[in-house]
Structure formats: structure tokens, C-alpha cells
Amino acid sequence: MASPSSSTRAPSAASPSPADSGRPRPPPPRPTRDRDTDAAARASLGADVDADDYVPYVPLRQKQAGARRFGDAVARPRRALDPSVDLADAGRRGHGLEDAGPPGFPDPDGGGDGAVQLSVGPHAKTDLEKELEREAAILAAQSRQKQLVSDRELALGTTYTEPMVTSWRPPRHVRERPAEVDAQIRARRHILVEGESVPPPCETFQEMRVPPAIIRYLAGRGIHAPTAIQIQGLPAAFAGRDVIGIAFTGSGKTLAFTLPMALEAECRLPLAPGEGPTGLVICPSRELARQTYDLAVALSEALTADGHPPLRPLLAIGGVSMGEQAEVLRLGPHMVVATPGRLQALLDAHKFTLHDCTYLCMDEADRMIDMGFEEDVRKIMSYFTAQRQTLLFSATMPKKIQAFARSALIQPVVINTGRAGAASMNIVQEIELVPDENKMVYLLNVLQKTSPPTLIFAENKSDVDAIHEYLLIKGVDAVAIHGGKDQSEREFAINQYKTRQADVLVATDIAGKGLDFKEIKHVINYDMPKEIEDYVHRIGRTGRSGKTGMATTFINRGCNIEILLDLKHLLREAKQVIPPVLQALDDPTDQFDAAAANTECGFCGGLGHRITQCPKLLAKNRAQMASQREGFGGSGY
Ligand SMILES: Nc1ncnc2c1ncn2[C@@H]1O[C@H](COP(=O)(O)OP(=O)(O)OP(=O)(O)O)[C@@H](O)[C@H]1O
Numbered sequence: 001m002a003s004p005s006s007s008t009r010a011p012s013a014a015s016p017s018p019a020d021s022g023r024p025r026p027p028p029p030r031p032t033r034d035r036d037t038d039a040a041a042r043a044s045l046g047a048d049v050d051a052d053d054y055v056p057y058v059p060l061r062q063k064q065a066g067a068r069r070f071g072d073a074v075a076r077p078r079r080a081l082d083p084s085v086d087l088a089d090a091g092r093r094g095h096g097l098e099d100a101g102p103p104g105f106p107d108p109d110g111g112g113d114g115a116v117q118l119s120v121g122p123h124a125k126t127d128l129e130k131e132l133e134r135e136a137a138i139l140a141a142q143s144r145q146k147q148l149v150s151d152r153e154l155a156l157g158t159t160y161t162e163p164m165v166t167s168w169r170p171p172r173h174v175r176e177r178p179a180e181v182d183a184q185i186r187a188r189r190h191i192l193v194e195g196e197s198v199p200p201p202c203e204t205f206q207e208m209r210v211p212p213a214i215i216r217y218l219a220g221r222g223i224h225a226p227t228a229i230q231i232q233g234l235p236a237a238f239a240g241r242d243v244i245g246i247a248f249t250g251s252g253k254t255l256a257f258t259l260p261m262a263l264e265a266e267c268r269l270p271l272a273p274g275e276g277p278t279g280l281v282i283c284p285s286r287e288l289a290r291q292t293y294d295l296a297v298a299l300s301e302a303l304t305a306d307g308h309p310p311l312r313p314l315l316a317i318g319g320v321s322m323g324e325q326a327e328v329l330r331l332g333p334h335m336v337v338a339t340p341g342r343l344q345a346l347l348d349a350h351k352f353t354l355h356d357c358t359y360l361c362m363d364e365a366d367r368m369i370d371m372g373f374e375e376d377v378r379k380i381m382s383y384f385t386a387q388r389q390t391l392l393f394s395a396t397m398p399k400k401i402q403a404f405a406r407s408a409l410i411q412p413v414v415i416n417t418g419r420a421g422a423a424s425m426n427i428v429q430e431i432e433l434v435p436d437e438n439k440m441v442y443l444l445n446v447l448q449k450t451s452p453p454t455l456i457f458a459e460n461k462s463d464v465d466a467i468h469e470y471l472l473i474k475g476v477d478a479v480a481i482h483g484g485k486d487q488s489e490r491e492f493a494i495n496q497y498k499t500r501q502a503d504v505l506v507a508t509d510i511a512g513k514g515l516d517f518k519e520i521k522h523v524i525n526y527d528m529p530k531e532i533e534d535y536v537h538r539i540g541r542t543g544r545s546g547k548t549g550m551a552t553t554f555i556n557r558g559c560n561i562e563i564l565l566d567l568k569h570l571l572r573e574a575k576q577v578i579p580p581v582l583q584a585l586d587d588p589t590d591q592f593d594a595a596a597a598n599t600e601c602g603f604c605g606g607l608g609h610r611i612t613q614c615p616k617l618l619a620k621n622r623a624q625m626a627s628q629r630e631g632f633g634g635s636g637y
Contacts (some may be wrong), residue, residue: 026033064327112529160410163356164240164389166264174200174207189228195413196625199235202226206232213268213306214259227545228417234259237391242409244402245393248425249418249540253393257281257361260301260391262311264359270311276332277314277352279359282377284368286317286339286487287494287515292363293337300334311335314352316342319487322351340368340376347383354383359545365392366401367533381408395540396533426543427523427551429576431567434554439526440470446552447476451625452503457538458526467526478504509534516540525553531616532566540613561585562615573632 101374169175177200185201186193202208205215205226218224226234227246236243241631247253261279266279277373281296283289293315300311314325318341322329329351334344336352346352368377380619390409408460434442447454458464461482468480479493479502495503498517505517509529520542535553542549555564568582611617 012394025186029330034233064415067423072536080438085484087518092473097348107427130148154312163242166238166240166389166503168209168238168240170200170202170209171209171234174202184231184368189231190417191232192416193232193413194416195241196411198232198413199239201231202235203231206236208233210259211263211303211306213302213308214263217298217302223255226377229253229415230256232413232415232417233257233393236413236415237389242389242412243391243393244397244409244412244414245391246415247393247395247398249395249537250426250516250544251395251546252575253297253363253395256384257363257391257563258292258295259299259360261335261361262296262303266308268312268356269334271332271356272332273330273354274334274353276312276334277336277354278356280343280354280357281335281337281361281363282340282343282368282380283337283363284339284371284373287481287490288337289315289317291336295513296337298334299483311599313337317348318342319490322346335612336363340373340380342380344376347380353385354380355385357384358386358388359391360384360388360392361391364394365405365538366394368535369401370383370531375478382499396536398533424573426547427539427574429539429571429574429580430510430550430552431571432552432554433556433581434577435556437556440467440556443467443470443526444474446502446524447522448553450550452522453497453500453517454503454504454522454524454587455517455520456506456524457509457529459508463526464508466507471504476504477502480506482508493611495589509538517541518544520544520549521549523549523551525551528553528555528559528563528567532563534568534571535563535570555581560615587637 005191063579075457099399128382158296178395182200185191185203187199191201203226206220208226227247229251231246233243233245233247233253233256237257239619246255247256247553258281261281270277279401280293282288283292293313296311296313300313304310311334312328313335314337316322316336318339333352338346353544370375387410390405392405392409392410415531433444458467461484464480464482471478479496481490481493485493493505496516497505522536523542525535525538529538530616539549539551539553553567555567564582564585565587568578568585568587571578571582609610
């Protein structure tokens with residue numbers, strides 16, 4: 001959630017003239033194709049292929065090793081789309097994967113040569129049940145590998161069987177109403193729940209017994225009624241239940257996990273020096289942590305203004321001197337909001353302990369695991385010495401992550417208020433086929449689609465810098481953030497953008513993840529991210545809190561085919577126009593019935609491929625095999 005930010009100002013690196021400020025200048029004449037030509041090109045995939053119809057020979061071994069690219073896919077015959085092809089025959093032969101070569105996966109039964117071949121027999125791939133069974137086995141094998149339990153608890157054999165107990169109860173009229181009424185509320189608000197004895201949904205903050213000071217603070221921010229994830233997530237959290245919360249970007253998840261932490265801390269006042277925190281939120285990026293911290297501070301201040309003793313939140317992120325928060329550390333923080341690396345460093349240095357911590361939330365838990373923080377998180381778990389309530393929130397939550405996390409959860413309530421992995425329906429998503437060399441200039445055109453603020457994402461820091469520089473030259477008020485900039489530069493840029501002194505923010509994924517900027521009208525993906533979850537999180541910066549937004553994404557022949565298939569399925573699910581260039585893609589899931597084809601990949605959550613074609617799983621297995629080989633080599637045998 002956004003909150004008042006600091007008023008730090010610094011001179012702009014390259015200030016355009018005041019007359020220019022605010023809006024992009026009219027673009028120069030488009031150097032490439034006009035819109036009609038573009039549309040025609042997109043409509044005719046062949047045209048794109050004809051432009052470069054030399055298809056180099058790729059040995060099968062190499063095909064197996066490499067992820068498929070968009071260019072490869074369109075160059076391959078599309079049997080499933082070709083009416084002249086006998087589909088039954090195509091089905092008997094498999095679903096077209098022979099061309100790309102079967103990816104190898106570890107044999108879930110542990111037998112064979114360590115690889116499952118997709119082309120295993122004349123009937124194997126036309127049998128959906130067998131396919132699903134095999135997928136389940138692969139998923140189970142992956143989920144078994146490591147779990148989210150601390151080594152300490154594993155060593156001691158500590159297991160918890162009952163959820164935490166709290167004194168929170170909903171009002172009598174909510175407690176005593178028939179279960180069908182709860183079911184009706186959930187159905188009306190599109191809330192899906194799984195779990196035992198799920199606490200009832202509460203449609204008002206009053207029903208949740210939120211203190212009046214907080215209700216007044218929220219009203220002052222235009223928040224009068226809870227969103228769907230809050231309707232079910234807050235009662236579950238107040239009741240002490242472990243939660244997996246999956247909800248669209250911009251749907252109010254931050255409040256759903258920060259408010260229970262603040263109220264828990266408020267209940268457990270006062271702390272003696274050396275005690276605390278009672279609550280901990282771990283976030284995958286500094287910016288996300290700062291936003292959650294800002295909300296924790298605001299909620300604490302709202303309580304203090306109403307006569308409650310002050311709460312002490314602590315922000316533990318890299319790039320911020322802990323000296324500033326020495327007083328909070330000395331007195332003992334009630335709540336800590338942290339990124340994994342800094343948190344572990346502080347715990348290792350005994351700056352505080354987690355002995356009193358009974359509330360743990362991981363924001364964007366799946367992304368955190370994906371970004372390689374898995375080991376950090378596991379180590380952090382070992383600092384807990386007693387049972388805690390664990391909550392995992394994200395807009396995307398692949399089943400593999402859920403399986404990994406469930407070991408740390410006790411009778412969790414799974415709340416899903418929007419299909420996992422799907423993008424917000426409030427965003428108009430447009431896909432543009434733009435060759436790399438034209439992207440920069442075309443960007444100026446696309447900027448005109450909406451009024452600012454606009455957010456541009458690029459995968460690489462160097463692209464972020466190049467786009468930033470180009471926009472400044474063209475007179476656009478732009479700022480940029482990426483991991484290579486120091487903390488004060490990042491904070492300055494964000495502040496300029498938040499206070500509308502800059503119209504455009506250019507960012508890499510990590511820097512831009514989870515940012516809650518009010519009123520972003522347009523997100524432009526200068527490149528298609530490597531993972532569909534990143535696409536969901538990126539475009540989710542717009543269309544927030546019920547507002548509508550626009551997202552434009554540049555794709556071209558360099559894109560990975562699986563990500564484009566995921567994108568196609570995601571667009572279909574969000575009821576968006578699917579451009580011809582994506583329509584024409586050869587889709588291995590076409591052979592399954594629609595319901596099965598829409599099942600997300602159990603490993604990564606992608607919607608356009610199944611686990612047997614998952615590029616991430618393939619890459620992971622490849623890396624594992626490589627490290628095993630290295631291990632053999634290193635041992636001297
Ligand atoms: N009940 C509510 N009613 C109206 N606005 C709300 C409500 N709860 C939160 N908001 C506002 O909605 C915006 C988005 O909230 P938030 O950042 O928590 O979303 P999110 O689900 O965490 O998104 P992301 O997945 O992108 O991190 C914030 O500006 C917040 O103030």
C-alpha cells in the first residue's frame with residue numbers, strides 16, 4: 001500500500017525545459033511500419049517467417065537442450081492448426097513435440113535412465129489420464145525434494161498439529177449464521193476457500209472487530225469496505241490460522257497481512273529491551289518491504305493517535321543504515337519488515353531474536369523462492385523457537401510452491417480470489433510485434449496511448465539505462481530504478497514518480513515488483529519477461545483497487561515459445577483479444593479438452609504448457625545434472 005513518502009528532493013539529472021515537462025513530446029515520424037502494415041504483418045505469420053525463411057539445421061541433441069524460441073515455433077509446420085492434417089493421426093503420433101525434441105525429466109519412479117521420454121508409444125500421449133498421472137508423479141517428486149521446515153525442527157522432530165489460538169471471535173450474528181450464508185457471500189465475491197473449519201467471511205471491518213482508530217485511518221485513505229481477499233483473509237489471520245492467500249495484483253493483500261501483525265503486536269505490548277518482534281514480514285525486494293513498512297508505521301500511528309502506546313516497526317533491508325533505527329533495535333521492535341539477506345545478517349549478529357515471534361508472513365512467497373531465497377528462508381525458519389502462525393501471499397502461487405510451503409503450515413486455509421496466475425481483469429492487455437531494432441522508437445508511439453503516469457519494464461539494467469537516456473533526450477520526464485543504482489538514487493526516483501514530478505518510471509522486474517503507485521495508467525513491457533508470473537506482476541502495477549489500466553507488451557522472434565503460449569492462455573482467460581501472431585502458435589495443449597488444457601503447470605504456474613513441457617523444470621533438471629557431473633569430476637574419480 002502506498003503511504004506518505006519522504007519529501008527528499010534532488011536535482012534532476014537531465015531536466016527538460018519546463019515547457020516540455022509533464023508529457024512526452026509528439027513522436028517523430030514512425031520509422032518502421034505503420035499500424036496497418038503492422039497489423040497485416042501480425043495477421044500473417046507467414047510474412048514474418050518469409051522475411052527470414054532460412055531455417056538452420058539444429059541437431060536433435062541441441063534441440064533437446066535448448067528452450068524453444070518463437071522463431072522456431074512459427075517456422076515449424078503447425079499440424080494442429082492445419083485443416084488438411086488428420087488430427088487423429090497427429091494425436092497418435094503425439095502432439096507435435098517430436099519437432100522440438102522431447103525434454104528430459106527425472107523418472108519419478110527412480111528407474112530407467114533418469115529421463116522420461118514424451119514419445120513413449122503409439123497411444124501414450126493421446127491418453128489424458130496417463131498424462132495427468134505422470135504429471136502428478138513429476139510434481140510429487142519435485143515437491144518431495146525440499147520443504148519449508150527449519151533444519152533445527154527437522155533435527156528435533158518438532159511438529160505442530162493445531163493452529164495458533166487467538167482470542168478473536170467474529171460477532172455472534174456472524175458466528176451463528178448458517179454455513180450456506182457464508183458460502184453465498186464467498187460465491188458473490190468470487191472467493192474460493194480450501195481447508196478445515198474455515199473462519200467465516202466478514203464483509204465489513206466492523207464485523208471483523210477492527211479497532212475504530214484503524215477504521216477511521218482506512219476511511220481517510222478511501223478504504224471503506226474490505227476487498228475480497230481481505231473479507232476472507234483478515235478473519236482467517238485474526239483467528240490465528242495459517243493462510244495461503246492468492247489474489248490479483250492490486251487487490252489489497254498488503255493490508256490483509258499487515259493489519260493482523262499490527263493488532264497482534266498491539267495486543268502484546270509492552271516489550272522489554274531484548275524482546276520482540278512479535279511479527280515478521282519477509283518481502284522479496286526492498287521497495288516492497290518499504291511499502292509494507294510504511295503501512296505498518298501508518299497503522300501504528302493511527303493506534304497511537306487514539307491513545308494506544310506506540311508500536312515500534314523496524315525496516316530491515318539492504319542499503320538502509322541500521323544506525324537510523326538503533327533506538328528501535330535497542331528498545332526492541334514490535335514488528336519487523338525485511339528482505340531475506342538483511343534479516344539473516346541481523347539475526348546472525350544477534351541484533352534481535354525470533355523467540356517471541358508468533359506471526360510470520362511471506363509476501364510474494366513464490367517469487368521469493370524462485371529468486372533463489374529458498375535457502376535464506378529456510379535458515380530464517382531455524383531462528384524460530386516456538387510455533388508461529390505462517391501466512392503466504394502472492395498473486396501467483398504454483399502448486400509446487402504450495403506443496404513446498406505446506407510442510408510449514410498447520411491446517412492452512414487456502415484463499416483464492418482470482419484464478420492463481422491469472423492477471424487482473426481490469427487491465428486491457430495489448431501485444432505488439434516489434435523487432436528489437438525498432439523498439440526504442442516505437443516506445444514513443446506507445447507512450448501516447450494513455451496519459452501518464454506510465455511504467456516501463458525492461459529485463460536488463462543496461463536497457464533500463466538506455467531507455468531512460470533516450471526518453472530524457474526526447475523531453476520525457478522519466479526516472480529509472482534498477483539493482484545497480486544505490487538506495488538513495490532508487491528512493492529519489494520513486495519519490496519523483498510518486499509525487500508526479502516524473503511521468504515515466506523505467507524499471508527492472510525486481511525494482512518494480514509489487515510497487516503500489518497510485519493511478520498508473522499504462523505499463524509497457526519493453527521486453528517479454530522470461531516467466532509468466534513476472535508478466536502478471538509487471539502488468540499488475542496498473543488496474544489497481546478496482547481502477548482500469550492498460551498494458552502493452554513488445555514481443556518478437558527472440559521470445560521463448562513456452563512463455564508466449566503461457567501468454568496466449570493468460571490473455572484467453574482474462575478475456576483479452578489474442579493477436580493473430582499468438583493465435584497461430586502451435587499449441588501442444590490443444591489435444592486435450594479445454595478444461596484440462598487450462599490447468600496451470602503444476603511446477604511453475606504457467607497456463608500455456610503442462611509440467612512435462614515446463615521450461616523451468618527442464619532448466620532446473622539440467623542444472624542439477626550439471627552440478628552432479630561437476631561433483632563427480634571434483635571428487636577425483
Ligand atoms: N479495502 C480496500 N478498498 C479500497 N482500496 C484498498 C483496499 N485495500 C487496499 N486498498 C488499496 O489498494 C491498493 C493496492 O493494494 P496492495 O498494494 O495491498 O495490493 P496487492 O494485492 O498487495 O498488490 P501486489 O500483488 O501488486 O503487491 C493500495 O493503494 C491500497 O491502499
